[in-house]
Amino acid sequence: xxxxxxxxxxxxxxxxxxxxxxxxxxxxxxxxxxxxxxxxxxxxxxxxxxxxxxxxxxxxxxxxxxxxxxxxxxxxxxxxxxxxxxxxxxxxxxxxxxxxxxxxxxxxxxxxxxxxxxxxxxxxxxxxxxxxxxxxxxxxxxxxxxxxxxxxxxxxxxxxxxxxxxxxxxxxxxxxxxxxxxxxxxxxxxxxxxxxxxxxxxxxxxxxxxxxxxxxxxxxxxxxxxxxxxxxxxxxxxxxxxxxxxxxxxxxxxxxxxxxxxxxxxxxxxxxxxxxxxxxxxxxxxxxxxxxxxxxxxxxxxxxxxxxxxxxxxxxxxxxxxxxxxxxxxxxxxxxxxxxxxxxxxxxxxxxxxxxxxxxxxxxxxxxxxxxxxxxxxxxxxxxxxxxxxxxxxxxxxxxxxxxxxxxxxxxxxxxxxxxxxxxxxxxxxxxxxxxxxxxxxxxxxxxxxxxxxxxxxxxxxx
Amino acid sequence: xxxxxxxxxxxxxxxxxxxxxxxxxxxxxxxxxxxxxxxxxxxxxxxxxxxxxxxxxxxxxxxxxxxxxxxxxxxxxxxxxxxxxxxxxxxxxxxxxxxxxxxxxxxxxxxxxxxxxxxxxxxxxxxxxxxxxxxxxxxxxxxxxxxxxxxxxxxxxxxxxxxxxxxxxxxxxxxxxxxxxxxxxxxxxxxxxxxxxxxxxxxxxxxxxxxxxxxxxxxxxxxxxxxxxxxxxxxxxxxxxxxxxxxxxxxxxxxxxxxxxxxxxxxxxxxxxxxxxxxxxxxxxxxxxxxxxxxxxxxxxxxxxxxxxxxxxxxxxxxxxxxxxxxxxxxxxxxxxxxxxxxxxxxxxxxxxxxxxxxxxxxxxxxxxxxxxxxxxxxxxxxxxxxxxxxxxxxxxxxxxxxxxxxxxxxxxxxxxxxxxxxxxxxxxxxxxxxxxxxxxxxxxxxxxxxxxxxxx
Numbered sequence: 001x002x003x004x005x006x007x008x009x010x011x012x013x014x015x016x017x018x019x020x021x022x023x024x025x026x027x028x029x030x031x032x033x034x035x036x037x038x039x040x041x042x043x044x045x046x047x048x049x050x051x052x053x054x055x056x057x058x059x060x061x062x063x064x065x066x067x068x069x070x071x072x073x074x075x076x077x078x079x080x081x082x083x084x085x086x087x088x089x090x091x092x093x094x095x096x097x098x099x100x101x102x103x104x105x106x107x108x109x110x111x112x113x114x115x116x117x118x119x120x121x122x123x124x125x126x127x128x129x130x131x132x133x134x135x136x137x138x139x140x141x142x143x144x145x146x147x148x149x150x151x152x153x154x155x156x157x158x159x160x161x162x163x164x165x166x167x168x169x170x171x172x173x174x175x176x177x178x179x180x181x182x183x184x185x186x187x188x189x190x191x192x193x194x195x196x197x198x199x200x201x202x203x204x205x206x207x208x209x210x211x212x213x214x215x216x217x218x219x220x221x222x223x224x225x226x227x228x229x230x231x232x233x234x235x236x237x238x239x240x241x242x243x244x245x246x247x248x249x250x251x252x253x254x255x256x257x258x259x260x261x262x263x264x265x266x267x268x269x270x271x272x273x274x275x276x277x278x279x280x281x282x283x284x285x286x287x288x289x290x291x292x293x294x295x296x297x298x299x300x301x302x303x304x305x306x307x308x309x310x311x312x313x314x315x316x317x318x319x320x321x322x323x324x325x326x327x328x329x330x331x332x333x334x335x336x337x338x339x340x341x342x343x344x345x346x347x348x349x350x351x352x353x354x355x356x357x358x359x360x361x362x363x364x365x366x367x368x369x370x371x372x373x374x375x376x377x378x379x380x381x382x383x384x385x386x387x388x389x390x391x392x393x394x395x396x397x398x399x400x401x402x403x404x405x406x407x408x409x410x411x412x413x414x415x416x417x418x419x420x421x422x423x424x425x426x427x428x429x430x431x432x433x434x435x436x437x438x439x440x441x442x443x444x445x446x447x448x449x450x451x452x453x454x455x456x457x458x459x460x461x462x463x
Numbered sequence: 464x465x466x467x468x469x470x471x472x473x474x475x476x477x478x479x480x481x482x483x484x485x486x487x488x489x490x491x492x493x494x495x496x497x498x499x500x501x502x503x504x505x506x507x508x509x510x511x512x513x514x515x516x517x518x519x520x521x522x523x524x525x526x527x528x529x530x531x532x533x534x535x536x537x538x539x540x541x542x543x544x545x546x547x548x549x550x551x552x553x554x555x556x557x558x559x560x561x562x563x564x565x566x567x568x569x570x571x572x573x574x575x576x577x578x579x580x581x582x583x584x585x586x587x588x589x590x591x592x593x594x595x596x597x598x599x600x601x602x603x604x605x606x607x608x609x610x611x612x613x614x615x616x617x618x619x620x621x622x623x624x625x626x627x628x629x630x631x632x633x634x635x636x637x638x639x640x641x642x643x644x645x646x647x648x649x650x651x652x653x654x655x656x657x658x659x660x661x662x663x664x665x666x667x668x669x670x671x672x673x674x675x676x677x678x679x680x681x682x683x684x685x686x687x688x689x690x691x692x693x694x695x696x697x698x699x700x701x702x703x704x705x706x707x708x709x710x711x712x713x714x715x716x717x718x719x720x721x722x723x724x725x726x727x728x729x730x731x732x733x734x735x736x737x738x739x740x741x742x743x744x745x746x747x748x749x750x751x752x753x754x755x756x757x758x759x760x761x762x763x764x765x766x767x768x769x770x771x772x773x774x775x776x777x778x779x780x781x782x783x784x785x786x787x788x789x790x791x792x793x794x795x796x797x798x799x800x801x802x803x804x805x806x807x808x809x810x811x812x813x814x815x816x817x818x819x820x821x822x823x824x825x826x827x828x829x830x831x832x833x834x835x836x837x838x839x840x841x842x843x844x845x846x847x848x849x850x851x852x853x854x855x856x857x858x859x860x861x862x863x864x865x866x867x868x869x870x871x872x873x874x875x876x877x878x879x880x881x882x883x884x885x886x887x888x889x890x891x892x893x894x895x896x897x898x899x900x901x902x903x904x905x906x907x908x909x910x911x912x913x914x915x916x917x918x919x920x
Contacts, residue, residue, distance in 0.1 A: 031509055031531075031533045032533070032549075032553055033531075033532050033533045033546045033547075033549040033550045033553065034504075034530050034531075034532070034533075034549060034550030034551065034552065034553030034554045034557070035530060035531075035533070035553060035557070036528050036529065036530050036558070037509055037512075037513070037531065037533070038513070039509055039513060040509065040510045040513040040514065041508045041509055041510020041511070041513070042510070043508075043510055044510050044513070044514070059478075062569070062604075063486050063569050063603075063604035063605040064479060064482050064484060064485060064486050064604070064608070064807075065485050065486025065487075065488070065489070065511070065514065065569075065604050066486075066510075066514075067479070067482065068482050068484070068485035068486070068518075069485065069514035069515075069517070069518050070514075071481070071482075071856070072464075073517075082464040082466070082467070083467065085464045085859075086464070086465075086467075086480060086481055086837075087479075087480070087481050087482060088478065088479070088480055089478065089479045089482065090477065090478055090479070091478065091479035091482070092569075092605050093605050093606070094603070094605055094606055096605070097569075097573060097603075097605050104477050104478070107476070107477035107478070108477040108478035111473070111475060111477060111478060112478065112480075115473065116467060126569075127507070127508055127534075127539070127568070127569060127570040128569045128570055128573045128605070130539075131539065131570070131573045131574065132573065157508075157539075158507075158508035158509075158510040158511065158534075158570070159507075159508045159534040159535055159536055159538065159539045159570060160536060161535070162509075376526055376528060376679065376681070377558075377679070377681060380679035395517045395520055395521060396513075396516060396517055396520055396526070396527075398520075398524075399520055399524055399525050399526045400526045400679055402524075402675065403525075403526060403673070403675060403676070403677075403678070403679055403680075404677060404678070404679055405675055405677045444675060444677060445675065445676055445677030445678075446677040
């Protein structure tokens, strides 16, 4: 099956739209059984959201695979403990599948807690744990009593759904710690930063902005996370939610239980970063803060503008496709790319909702194709049809882009440079330029004059 | 990252810390990708499928396609029959493969889905188009390891596909263990060089190391064909490379179609490659070509050139059993001393083989199956070594203990060479030797005091 012959799956046609055409949106659907979906599962969602809590023990209760595939695959940096980067698993074997894994889980937890002395422990349930009937909650309680630390079950069997349902379970688990610590010393100008995972050190950059403005960051959840920060995060005045897909649920819990309002923010690109900072200071309504924010934003933009212009000149008119996990990231990317003079011609997410897609449609240009829960064939089809210069996506999309001879930028968890904030925009521009302008694409078949004119003389090909 | 690891070794019964293995389904998926026009299908939650695809992609840097039954809460209660039937229906109508190779997951195993029955129902119900095939392997994640899953899928090729027409052909079956596409290519090169007709199953070369064509091919024009799988039953011999990975398949084929099987080590290093070449030569009833002898001679020459640097060096190895066993033999042949060799995969045979290989050079070798990298690290803290050989996950140990480190096996997620250059054969052995000595020399060049830096090594 080659890309030129690809047709969109019939059942999927309502999950693909083109801006400018009046179509009904369908999303938030379960992936078709038998499809090559790019989506993962609930366990994956829980695991990636909680794992940056660096001084906690994270143990996967199940057969070995779930722990192996998730082992240190995201560059969520910690400034202190590195415990989260190990892979712990009960490595369930046949015996436990028959007789239950409770004993093994308890023994594992006791051993690990004694050895590593973590601040808390998270226990992730995988698909078969529910089926074999382990009472994980009870084991956690009992181990918690014996060891004196919080041992928290994360209800994340893979079959529960997509990553989204895993995010929810992760939020529930994290929330169990909230409210158990002292809020002494927390300023009235204080925030929690939710859905910031400190990939490549991004949380540190954003934290610095707030500190310069005079706003205390009580906790980043969960990037460079600490158990004690979570315990006292209910003392913050305002919650900022960055990765909305993963953390809105926790923000809602904090609102319901502690009356802390939350705002959706994004620190990707000049525009969104500035807007997010202004939104925050506006909330506190202190002219001092506003002044400092203005100053910071002006200074930062001035610092990077000249170099950004250089990249804009180089990238003007290039066409981009993006396929990312959550919708909010897609919004930011469309704007940031526009800032670089680039046009988004294909935008898609794994888990967007109807409102998300309406908003995405609003900010996209006419003719942009929008896809929900896509697959390699579809993505390849549109990349070629739209003659894309750059693909932005994650690990599964990278080799597809390269196979097609299209530049690629990782805006997912495997990215290696911080893309947040003002400085991050420069990094982003550099990454985009590094790939888009690479001399390699002149050799890629679809661009190559060499390949087109390259034919072997018959005399040679016969010998 | 591993600064929390202490030298004091704890006997752990209950848990796994930093595993040296992963689960069965990914091996089955990899084996299936080596069949032309085959769609691997993961019968379980969609996360499994996504994980395996991502993990394979990180190692091979290639798109990896597979479908999933997308289990939901309902399926986990009522069974996955409906999911698999819908899947087969969708897969054939949408992706149009020649074959669907179903593997199970822990979830569908615990539920107890009867896959052969479901396949039969689908076939009888006309859900499988004429001329297309559905096969399956049981790959419970809570038994064995990823290598077991690979083995089970290769066995499924035999069980479902091999036929004997009654007429024996002058063809040899070669079952490779779980090796990279570059290695599959090397196996074919050696067999072609010696001049023998063969069927390599599976064969992932040109599937997971495709050139940039500007097109996305869901099924690259490569891999073992269905006709070849059928014809395996008419071959006069099967050569299996890697006892854990392919013994079962070779035995099943012997039983089913009376094709005698010979299982040997993966041709990693000098002796194991000699054995493979010898087996091919005998089967072909031909002389070993002069140029191949020269290639072997160049390896021996390189080993002698470098022997002063390898001799007596202590090595720690970890990875998959077939790989580690063959590599242990090779480092012994290089004059090195295996100090510890571990695998995450269970099975006492591994420990026996390592001890046997090391009996003259190090009878006290620490050989452990069903172990993990945490244990390996603790052991090294107590018994310092000069070199670490293993997959990408070894890098933390190497960094912590400041060890020269040679990457080998699966997965390698932070280097690119394994995609292009084989580990197997004489050339593969030369490359391994180059990597070992490079690792030694790079460390020396970096760390020697200025007045001791050697220009000539």
